[in-house]
Amino acid sequence: MQLAALPDSALVRRGLKTGQECATDPAYCAQIRRVVRYPTAALRAQLEGTVRVQLTVSAAGYVTAATLLEAEFRSAEPLKAAEESAARQAMQEAAVYALRRLRFVPGKAGTEIVALSYRFRE
Structure with missing residues (x-):
């Protein structure tokens, strides 16, 4: 599925607060569930945790850059x-991969910096 083809109702809203992504925006959860995969190495190691990533979102709603902040x-x-x-x-790469594929509601002008977290749980 190409995220650029999502209907407006499936786009992630801007202004998400880290730690409350799924509670406040079902589109975020739906998009993430489509692309995130729990890494095999992490499953074998019974590893779980949270990855925090900073995203740069263009005015068109596309993620143009992703930087790992902490894990x-x-x-x-x-x-x-x-x-x-x-x-x-593997977990850091999987989270960055998934978060880079989010598609946000287009903004009015310029780019926006967003920090989001993804929590891996078995």
Whole structure:
């Protein structure tokens, strides 16, 4: 599915507050569910957590840049350093990939900076 072809009702509203994305905007959750995949390495490592990403959104509603701000993860079991590192990296990449594909309601002018989080849970 190409997110650019979404009807207006399926576009993410501007002004989302981090941590309340799904509670305040069902379009955000619907778009994210279409593209996010829990990384296999993270599932094997029983790793879950939250990734916070800063997005630059164009006036047309497209994400033009994404920057990882922070990531917090925890595992149910102690992990080997290499296994944990690979799982963390996979989760960060999956979150940035999904958030970059969001399509926002077009703005009136210029670009907008938005910080959003995505929480991975088993």
